[in-house]
Amino acid sequence: MIKKLSDIDVRWLYLIMVIFAIYPLLRPIGLPLPITDRARNSFAAIDALRPGDLVFFGIDYSPTQEAEMWPQTLAIGHHLAQRGVKMVMLNMIEGAYRYEERIRDFILSEYPNYQYGVNIIALPFTAGREAAFNSIVADLKGLYQVDLAGAALNTLPLWNEITGAGDFDMYVELADAPDWWLRPMSQVPGLKLWNGTVASGASTMAPLYQSGQMVGFIYGMAGAAEYEALVKKPGSAAAAMDTQSMGHALIILFVILGNIGYIVQRNAEAKAKGRK
Amino acid sequence: MQFVKSKLPVVVTFGAAFIIVAQYYFNIPAWKTLAAEFLRWNVIIAAFALALGIGGIVKLHWGRISRRQPTAVYSAATLITLAIFLFVGLYETTRGKTYTWLYDFIYNPVAATSYATTFFFITSAAYRAFRIKNSYAAVLMISAILMMLQVGVFSVYLPVAPKIAAWVWNIPTTAGMRAVTIGAALSVVGNAFRVITGLERGHLGGGE
Missing domain, CATH: 1.10.287 (Helix Hairpins)
Incomplete structure (x- = not known):
């Protein structure tokens, strides 16, 4: 037997x-969910942003990672909006644009103080991944001419305030583990880096958080659930x-x-x- | 002709690389503008590479269909799907109602479902692979269990598990990953140097 x-x-x-x-x-069942120090520190890094600070919000994952990444996107979207920061959203992964559209629409519908073009902009897909990020660092305004909906960017007040990547205070990247965004973006002086990723990518990104290159780092469903608890917006991750x-x-x-x-x-x- | 085939690509590569690398060492505005322009070209070339990828997929799967291979039916499904998305996307852009419907109700659930099936493979693999056949397998199994125990409810009832898992995570895992990252980075630098200086010519269609 x-x-x-x-x-x-x-x-x-x-x-x-x-x-x-x-x-x-x-x-x-309602099993208890303890909050790790890593999640608390990551929350504190975004919480330290002041209203009006400029933040890149990168959405770089495809539907295969939706179960882990969408709850993270919602929880972090809530937190950024609660802080009142100005957001410039972008995507570098084929197929990620749909999540960018969804979180843009969600923030605009949930937070009346957000007005498209004034304090939130969604940029379109750009091919090239690391090359595209390098181009953002070198000449952000030259790289993009239209937004995600195809509208001319020079008609948006927020875009006209921006001179380049150096104006930004934080880069929040929600991605399925690659570090190709981090190498270029870490060249921007004073730009704080923050990452949410899938559980299977945690071992790739964790050393970069431990070395202090990133100010925030959460991963997987557990990271999303902890963040939902911290922003007091329980959602699908907590339930799962x-x-x-x-x-x-x-x-x-x-x-x-x-x-x-x-x-x-x-x-x-x-x-x-x-x-x- | 020989110059165009073998020497010109090396000259172009060296020139482009020199412009990009030198901008980090010399603060010349015109040079930086030129480097930014080169980086933008890189993005445009990458966009063309996506189109090249479509050509590659069509060639591969059309070959399978024309040879009537056993997997030809899957190849046909791939090409039909590609054609539908391409046609709808070009006709009404990715912001159109039909394209959005295809994305939300076809692509999204299919992709999420295919990823979710790994749940079963992990279960089966954990059951079959994590056998203590030797000391290496034991280390692998114990590490895996610790990583599972550090998440969620287990860390409440077994508070020592997250502490041990944190040590495994912070010391051996990080040390290993840093070694891999630094090793890969050095390898990339070495290979880039060979390409820039023309020592590596594999990408030009010939040997070294």
Whole structure:
């Protein structure tokens, strides 16, 4: 019986996983969610911005990362809007424009003090990734002529106030882990860098936060849920944390069961060899 | 002709690289303007590369269809999807109602679903791969479990887990990632130097 633990039909594992994933979504358990120091420090970095400060808000992820990144986008969008900063949004990933449109529309609908062109602008997709960021650093105004909706940028008051990347106080990048935005943007003197990314990209970006190159760093569903709690806007990430905790518990249980079965089987095989 | 094929690209590469690199060392406004212009050209070339990518996809999948390979049906689906998005996007731009509908109700759910299936693969892989067959496997398994325990509810009931996980995260993981990052950066610098000086010619279609 125990030997069978090392060779359970994977379909049973899938079925159990589906039940464990769906149940907390249908009937939330309300498991406690502690806030890490990293999330608190990242929150404090944005909280230190003053009304009127100029912030780049980069949205660089595709629908595959939506489950982790959209809750982050909403929570950080809330926080930036609550601080009253001026936002210039941009995207460098094919397909990310839709999230830029959604968060722009969300901020404009939720925060009446935001008026498009006056204190928020959405820039269009630019190809080239690192090359495009280098171009932003070298000549932001020369790179963009129209906004995300195709309107001429020189008709927008906020755009006319800006002279270049050096005017900005912070760059908030929500991306699926790449660091190609960080190398160019770290060349801008005085620009604070802040990153939200997917859980699988955390190990790539964490050293850059630990070294002090970034003032803020959150990752994955857990990072989004913590941020939702900090801005007091509970959303889909907080709701999904029960599922994630249950999923992790189940994976740990499977690992333990698999190892028990493996050890029992290995001992039985060793005994059988000894008898021969 | 030989000059155009082999020498001219090296001269152009060296000239462009020199203009970009030198702007970091000399504060000459006209030079910086020229460098910014070059960077803008880079963005334009990258946009052309996207179009080149479409050509590559069409060539690859059309070849599979014409050879009637077993996967030809998937290739046909890829090309039809590409054609629909391209046609609608060109006709009404990406801000049009139909394109937005295609994005929100076709592309978005399909992409999110394909990513969500990794949930099952991770479960299966964790069950099968994390066996303590040797000391390396044990380290991998314990690290993975610690990382899972540091998130969410576990850190409340097992307060020691986040502390150990933080050490794993801050010391060995960071050390390893920094080594990889610095090593890769040095490699890029070395390779860039070879390309700029014409020592590396693989990208010109020949050997070194």
